[in-house]
């Protein structure tokens with residue numbers, strides 16, 4: 188069978204050119220099932236976890252014994268996962284969304300060259316689900332329990348061995364406990380990656396780390412999926428999932444929020460949103476590089492790393508003069524965290540103490 192190469196033509200906030208570029212990148216990556224997968228060496232060197240991936244044998248792309256999949260919740264992540272798994276030889280049989288139109292749109296991204304393309308179903312038509320081995324539940328966190336219960340009603344009591352995985356970082360697999368009576372082993376498989384569109388998302392899923400947890404057959408299946416996707420899996424205790432997910436949100440979503448607050452400051456200096464993003468992004472990129480290659484305290488550069496007392500005083504005065512109390516709060520709290528890192532680095536303690544006092548005063552003035 189020739190290798191699969193395919194693109195997409197959907198909406199997810201991208202122009203056609205960008206999408207075509209992304210799609211061809213995915214195609215390049217996925218063309219040739221017998222190629223060895225790239226091993227992500229730089230992230231491995233920083234990983235505290237034993238990695239599930241290793242340089243793969245030429246047989247790595249053989250079809251999984253669990254090849255038929257239904258994705259329930261064909262949004263950003265569900266569609267990207269369906270696309271990435273289809274390119275690895277999994278048979279995506281059905282995509283389910285709340286609205287029929289969004290399920291149909293998602294199907295366009297999966298595999299237009301498939302002999303039997305996936306069927307689009309809406310949530311209220313779930314009784315028409317075809318038999319599959321694996322259910323990937325990618326509805327929003329708050330809807331996973333309800334989705335599992337609905338799926339349980341559709342499946343009924345059965346001895347057939349099936350697996351259901353959800354993709355939430357915050358919830359454990361217990362939220363789908365209702366599916367166990369239907370013969371399903373349940374688990375969760377959370378990719379530590381930000382997916383905002385299916386094409387780039389499918390590509391990003393390839394090298395991602397996945398937190399896997401749940402019943403043994405389900406975690407075995409999840410690890411298998413991760414390996415087939417070219418990612419790396421690790422596990423944590425179910426009770427720690429909320430804490431784990433707070434870390435993910437702080438790294439991804441909160442970084443975006445922090446960036447937004449910084450662009451607002453540049454807007455006050457007269458830059459447009461676009462200009463602000465353009466000038467700040469390389470700074471963020473260089474920070475990412477430092478984080479990837481240095482220990483944390485060395486990755487910290489700038490005012491707090493140097494202990495520049497007068498500069499901190501100027502920053503605080505500028506923020507106070509703009510009546511940006513939320514941004515001032517963010518600055519002072521993160522400044523206190525930066526001070527801890529600077530201390531680890533052996534920075535002059537007198538300067539750091541003086542900065543700590545300035546920050547405390549600024550926090551006090553907000554109350």
Ligand SMILES: NC(=O)c1ccc[n+]([C@@H]2O[C@H](COP(=O)([O-])OP(=O)(O)OC[C@H]3O[C@@H](n4cnc5c(N)ncnc54)[C@H](OP(=O)(O)O)[C@@H]3O)[C@@H](O)[C@H]2O)c1
Nearest residue numbers: 260261262263264284285286289325326328330355381382
């Ligand atoms: N996106 C990411 O970067 C990312 C990363 C890691 C993990 N996750 C996890 O993946 C899951 C899905 O996130 P997402 O960002 O892909 O969400 P999303 O883009 O909003 O997609 C949600 C999907 O679920 C359907 N849906 C929404 N509300 C529903 C309900 N009440 N009942 C049944 N179906 C419903 C939507 O259908 P309609 O489109 O028809 O409304 C859509 O197909 C979440 O558990 C999230 O934590 C996401």
